Amino acid sequence: MTIRFGPRLVGATEKTLNAILRRCLEGTGLSEPQWVTLRLARLATDGPVDAAGLADAVAKAAHFSDAADLVEGLAQRGLLEGGQVSARGVEAMAVVEGRIRALEDAAGLWADLAPDDVAATERVLNQVLDRARAALTRPAG
Secondary structure (H helix, E strand, C coil), X not given: CCCCCCHHHHHHHHHHHHHHHHHHHCCCCCCHHHHHHHHXXXXXXXXXXXXXXXXXXXXXXXXXXXXXXXXXHHHHCCCEEXXXXXXXXXXXXXXXXXXXXXXXXXXXXXXXXXXHHHHHHHHHHHHHHHHHHHHHCCCCC
């Protein structure tokens, strides 16, 4: 069944990719929000940040209301140090990323997608994302 482009397709895609992620996180003790927090810590491009700076970045990027608790919990587990991914965190991430790659490769998830289609999808989804972020800055109602 083909789902027409719109919220239902984007939502179904996101939910299915999250199910893949949860499968890859099994046995690691990491939740999806913790994984997102680690990824955002590693992907930070504004230079080193402290724990409070990371929590702020996570709250803004992922809309997690418990971002400070996520950062603190990961630090207590030794996966973050001062807002940065620790060596132990890098190791944990490598395990999960290996599982993700193996599952994606086995499923052919990204294989054979035409570069022009990928570029168009990137443009459209980034435009939708920008509009959705702008919508969040306006009052509800």
